[in-house]
Amino acid sequence: MKLVIGIVRPERANDVLEALYRAEVRGISMSRVQGHGGELDRVETYRGSTVKVEVTDKVRFEIGVSDDFVQPTVDAICDGARTGEVGDGKIFVVPVERVVRIRTGETDEAAVTPVGS
Amino acid sequence: MKLVIGIVRPERANDVLEALYRAEVRGISMSRVQGHGGELDRVETYRGSTVKVEVTDKVRFEIGVSDDFVQPTVDAICDGARTGEVGDGKIFVVPVERVVRIRTGETDEAAVTPVGS
Amino acid sequence: MKLVIGIVRPERANDVLEALYRAEVRGISMSRVQGHGGELDRVETYRGSTVKVEVTDKVRFEIGVSDDFVQPTVDAICDGARTGEVGDGKIFVVPVERVVRIRTGETDEAAVTPVGS
Amino acid sequence: MGAPILAQATQIDTGDTAWMLTATALVLMMTPALGLFYAGLVRAKNALNTFMMSVSAIAIAGLMWALIGYSLAFDGTGDLIGGLNYVGLHDVTFAPRDGTTIPHLVFFAFQATFCIITVALISGAVVERMRFGPWMIFAALWSVLVYSVLAHWGFGGGWLQEGGTLDFAGGIAVEMASGFSAVAAAIVVGARKDYGRIGLLPHNSVLVLLGAGLLWFGWFGFNGGSGFGTGDPSVLAFTNTLLCPAASLFTWMMLDLIRDRKVTAVGAATAIIAGCVLITPAGGFISPGWALVLGVLGAVPVYYVIAYRPRTRVDETLDVLAAHGTAGFLGILFIGFVAQQSWNGLSDGWFYGHIGQLGDQALAALVTPLYAFGMTFLLLKAIGAVMPLRGPEPDESLGMDAIYHGEEAYPSGEGAILVSPEAGEEEPVPVAQP
Amino acid sequence: MGAPILAQATQIDTGDTAWMLTATALVLMMTPALGLFYAGLVRAKNALNTFMMSVSAIAIAGLMWALIGYSLAFDGTGDLIGGLNYVGLHDVTFAPRDGTTIPHLVFFAFQATFCIITVALISGAVVERMRFGPWMIFAALWSVLVYSVLAHWGFGGGWLQEGGTLDFAGGIAVEMASGFSAVAAAIVVGARKDYGRIGLLPHNSVLVLLGAGLLWFGWFGFNGGSGFGTGDPSVLAFTNTLLCPAASLFTWMMLDLIRDRKVTAVGAATAIIAGCVLITPAGGFISPGWALVLGVLGAVPVYYVIAYRPRTRVDETLDVLAAHGTAGFLGILFIGFVAQQSWNGLSDGWFYGHIGQLGDQALAALVTPLYAFGMTFLLLKAIGAVMPLRGPEPDESLGMDAIYHGEEAYPSGEGAILVSPEAGEEEPVPVAQP
Amino acid sequence: MGAPILAQATQIDTGDTAWMLTATALVLMMTPALGLFYAGLVRAKNALNTFMMSVSAIAIAGLMWALIGYSLAFDGTGDLIGGLNYVGLHDVTFAPRDGTTIPHLVFFAFQATFCIITVALISGAVVERMRFGPWMIFAALWSVLVYSVLAHWGFGGGWLQEGGTLDFAGGIAVEMASGFSAVAAAIVVGARKDYGRIGLLPHNSVLVLLGAGLLWFGWFGFNGGSGFGTGDPSVLAFTNTLLCPAASLFTWMMLDLIRDRKVTAVGAATAIIAGCVLITPAGGFISPGWALVLGVLGAVPVYYVIAYRPRTRVDETLDVLAAHGTAGFLGILFIGFVAQQSWNGLSDGWFYGHIGQLGDQALAALVTPLYAFGMTFLLLKAIGAVMPLRGPEPDESLGMDAIYHGEEAYPSGEGAILVSPEAGEEEPVPVAQP
Ligand SMILES: Nc1ncnc2c1ncn2[C@@H]1O[C@H](COP(=O)(O)OP(=O)(O)O)[C@@H](O)[C@H]1O
């Protein structure tokens, strides 16, 4: 079991969702984050104070998958998120020791198999 | 040391907090996420454009615990979050190599032992 | 490869960013979280209903680094975030099995080396 | 849509008309302001539904008023109910409304805005769980069965007014009517599923303060316009609408400080509303000095009703009873004590030698709550017999906005996949249905 | 505008002046309210830019109006264009504007607010992608080349008005002009890069409802002030501004219910605007009863234009065509059918025996869209030939606020490093440049 | 609360009264609008506290004004201070205020709203760190010791007015008084702990723009009402209140473009305020043409004061000095140059042959800042000697809303455990105490 964490551009988030859907990845959590990377900073001014903004909005995906789903998931995220411009984001694959489906208490493989499949 | 990540329904978040409290789990971080899982989609319309919303609001718990606290923590989350309906959420247990308490620089076990206890 | 997760005070977030910058850590993702720890609760009242608020705002850093960058990263976070008061936060270091740079598909070490360096 | 009676321009005063046009616009603005105030007080997932309950009242109560309500309230001096001469705006023209110096059309429009906001006020009792369909039906029927009747009694020439009860701008038909109807509505609809279990907090108190500010602004038209011109009663009511809420706001801040050394913003917003309500019935009848006293004293009971109500099982969510029912009740009674003929040209209260006035006021303060509560209770029971007043529990978790309006107040856009418009015509998927 | 010329033009009436001061302030307030309404309808990263397009119109159109536009629109009765006597506010003083009982200065100020909001309305067609510089230039030129001309034709004494076309408060120069210009602007500027690919949702519908409420509030001054006083035409228009939008709001909610059993909040806000626009040209000319009918019927075509437009490739983003162009068109025509001399003192429509009126209305409904669309198309093409109308694609992803205003609407503060003011003077880094 | 003097209805003009009622309501609305404007400019954790500083001023300054302030400012023509005849609203009745055509009660109410907003303005200097208790005490004392005195000097019949200084709507008592008091307050209270260390950004600039729009709307009542009717001075001031801010907004946008090719929204909002302030003293005295010039030129110094101030150690947080002090100062002086008897019927400025006027203006521009700064400095020092003006540092991190109001502006609800009401009565836990 692995946790795939992907950080992508907000405007690509829906493309990633669709790519994941096609890859039959069903369980997904996503959230807004602010990222700092190779992107250029921008300057903002509020009345007399000028600030250098070093972060840009990104969307973070967190997806728990069984091992043989890791590659398809990573590929799906890349498909959906890639623009080729600096700022496309990163994917991290983290080992997971246990997964529990709260509703049923099922664990591991069973827990990430979507209902009805 | 482990990191327990739990994704639950917003309206159960306070129940989870209380369950964790009873389980004497003290250090907790939580955040809003949007989740896609077995729940049914909903349709929303804004003027002429109709969208299919595939995500629902969830709350993500992130809890660093020493190994023998993992089971109580997982149980507490399940107790607090379970409704039996699809959408109750998932728990992921991830290995942690190091924990640091920023205030003191203490590491590992010491770092997750709450002040005063 | 490791993922360094740091939870700090919002008003120290920019200090952490600067410390990380000095430590030549380039890729960073951050997000708002609410934390519960050793801090004292506060009481809030909205018309007739009184609530005990057990969480305070924090900022969560998530930084993927190659192994020999772990220590500098942890140190940088501590430098930037420490006030010595209860509530400074925690750092978790999690193992990462794979890193992918979405833009290029590069993996691991290469993926976390910033553009141009 | 026949020709109007010829306007007798000589009777119309341009200054009075100018002010009444302004006042009417101000009161119409109060209903969206109320929607904003209420929307800020609920959770984000119900913000639009809460706002829409007020907005829908503009359309529904507004049309009912034009078609039938106005006539029942303001045509003739029948004891219990008005006539049908003005049905469908018949005979409502440029000619001055009898006893005023403004065109009948303006008088009608001004009164329409009162009916609208009164209906909207009640929604505060049932937000975050009542289905939107039944709400619309309730709004339509309540505006006629309760508002028009009480408006006639209170200032349409009905038995209370004829009997000598003084009500300047709607302590009877607006404030007590909405406040006590709210309790009935909360009882019939029932409490939110998580009521008393977890804290259900306002999602945006900045909007609450802004809403209260706009409501106060509008209230100058509400009270200041109830003299139907720029004469002494209007001027007095207008000035008192500045003084009384300022005083009640002050009292409220002090009570907050005493309670736990904190002056709450939501409390301050509530205090402004309470102060405006307190002076609504009394505005044109009591001296500015007494208006200050009313603000200072009147805020206290309201404060404690709001503090106590959540300990009950009645989820009268946004405390319409406290802010409008209680305050309106106090305002109506207060007139009986301190009305001064030297200020209002009509009648004295007990303190100035005419104890009978207090009796007249007490009568209204007794009858109105009974009628409003009773009728609303029966009305909602009747509607509930025909259709469910609320949806299944999971809907409440998801939020009214998604369920009954197919929208979110603050959509992030992520996870919302565009459906080709054609597909847009498809049936929505099950969970999305009301 | 459509009000009959009065005798004793030299006498100022304090009541009329009082109302016109109020009305002018109300209409000026409509432009920030429009900015709020529009800002709520776009994504958060473009909220300030959208709001600023309206705010900048106050400065730009306001100054152009004072310097030249007012004179071209309201000096004399030239067929196609007014004179230059009032250029730079020359001769605009305390003396009453001919044919009114209010000071010329007030008449000027009232008209200025109309020019301002009309320019602001067009921005709805190009938000989320047009560069701010070209927008400001467009606003300046459009206010003279299109607004002043059409204002002169419609109610400045130009050929349409002289020819008998009735337009009470701006169906020609405000509503149709902005609506059909919006289409041209959307075509020339082009669609947003993600248009039709992903859902581009309103980021804050609570602000949309509040904005609509404030706009309706202001519209009482807009229509109610277009009789330039407190006389019958103003009173009629004012009352109809309550009735017609209430009716269109009702219709819209029903159409929503029929479509998929959900009453949308954004839809309700749109319905309020549509209702106000429908009655804008007709306000002082048709009976209250017909105003209700206009609201009920007129909302239907607007509803379907809004539902259909997104299926086209024209990204007329905030549907100015539907809400203003279509509704203004319908309102202008409706006058031709149901105008009643018994109500307006001027002329009857077809239903009351004077079919010629319909012809006069149809003429305006034909000419105005052509002129507005054509001129706007050419104007933007010309500007586009001198400077790019939009920035590179990545800018659109980052958002207009960061690119053209160097701000975010809702900054979190994290990740924003304070630059020593001296450093603040440095050139911004590349990506930040417009 | 005795009987009023009989109203001499003959002297009252309904039109003038109608406008003054409207104007009074508009100015009262400005204070919540200011609260919104200020709240948007601070961080989310201090939004309610900032808003409440303005709201509390309505209660505190409002009551102080009714009890004593009004009398000191407007009773009689003593050189330095007014009399006590109007204390507790004694003798403030339906009879016209001397020299006006409106009821004394309306005159009082109109002036009350000025005192209220002036106090609220100062809060901009001390937001995000001052304790709420001392603020309320300061507000009460300042409204009498500074506002009433300067109001008497400037337009209550005091020595400046008698000496010939022209101040139409409060350049002295409102704008310069608040602006220079703000500096003193910022110095005495001290800078926020993170001032100059990290960027402290506005949390919601959409609210800032909306607040500015509502403030402008209200300012038409503020300036347009300062002629106490619908006569020429009011009409001139009203029209200039449209022209001058439009011009200053234009200038500001150009200055922004020159600085770094970006037109900021917060800047635009500031420019609107600055323009309204610039014309406040001059509104009824200078021609519309000069009002445009004032807007164009006056915005420049204000712009650079705002750009420069943050480089100092004085954390005058929301730049009240720049927007009100500087702009008010410039407006007062400008009158001395371009006042025209042909427009104001009173006096000419230097350019029109009467250099003495400039002297009279300069005197006020010199004395007012000294008095306001000095008194405020002493007053806050005195209060600071009795109680701490600010809390411990950690409180500032947590935010004023949680500490002094026991609320959050935007609570998520998660992590908020409902306390049984009984328990609610317990002492709050330590950290939660002010
Ligand atoms: N090492 C990292 N740890 C966490 N997040 C990262 C890391 N590197 C990049 N990111 C995230 O990915 C986003 C894009 O990364 P960046 O390096 O700018 O683009 P690219 O991968 O195309 O070079 C950043 O804004 C940040 O959110």
Ligand SMILES: Nc1ncnc2c1ncn2[C@@H]1O[C@H](COP(=O)(O)OP(=O)(O)O)[C@@H](O)[C@H]1O
């Ligand atoms: N594999 C997963 N990875 C990450 N989050 C998940 C995963 N599966 C489910 N979730 C989260 O849990 C929520 C509920 O999951 P779902 O499968 O719908 O419910 P259930 O577990 O009851 O079948 C989802 O909305 C999502 O936020």
Ligand SMILES: Nc1ncnc2c1ncn2[C@@H]1O[C@H](COP(=O)(O)OP(=O)(O)O)[C@@H](O)[C@H]1O
């Ligand atoms: N075990 C934990 N797991 C996750 N987050 C934690 C944990 N312990 C602390 N935190 C986060 O760190 C913040 C500060 O922790 P706390 O224990 O109060 O401070 P300190 O580390 O100084 O004792 C908490 O608000 C919470 O967000």
